[in-house]
Amino acid sequence: MAVKILKVIDDRDLQKLQNESKCCIIVNGLVFDVTSFYEHPGGYDLFKEYEGKDATAAFNEIGHSVNAKKLMKNYLIGIMKNSDRYKNKINTRMVEDKVEYIEYSAQDEEEGEETAAIKPELDQTKDKVADAEKVNYPMVSLIILLFSIAYYYLFLKG
Known part of the structure; x- marks a missing residue:
């Protein structure tokens, strides 16, 4: 398994870049220099929006x-x-x-991708639960009122 030595980049280093x-953009804790990849399908503006x-x-x-994702490895410059x-x-x-480095391997990349894939799924589950908990109280009140009127006319008045 190939091990890379990645430079540790902080906010000050990002500003220097x-x-x-x-x-440079940050994806899953990794820093990518995408300066030479402006022909990205999302376009130059997308990179500029997330620069730093x-x-x-x-x-x-x-x-x-x-x-x-394989192509991204070519632009990886740090963590x-x-x-x-x-x-x-x-x-x-x-x-x-005075420069800090971290060892990084292909196994680390796979683990990071799995973690990143799980997070959106958890967020979507939370959103579904939140949507299910939303109750349209005016509509419920109207339905109860209509059933009450129907009950009165069908069983009590008649």
């Missing part, structure tokens, strides 16, 4: 093919400091010349 006219920001929700909402992935790999941390 932006100042260097680099367009976490694009995980948008990335997972749209859904991407296996080939697209966000204090992200869940960083915290899980803190024991592989190395520091050279």
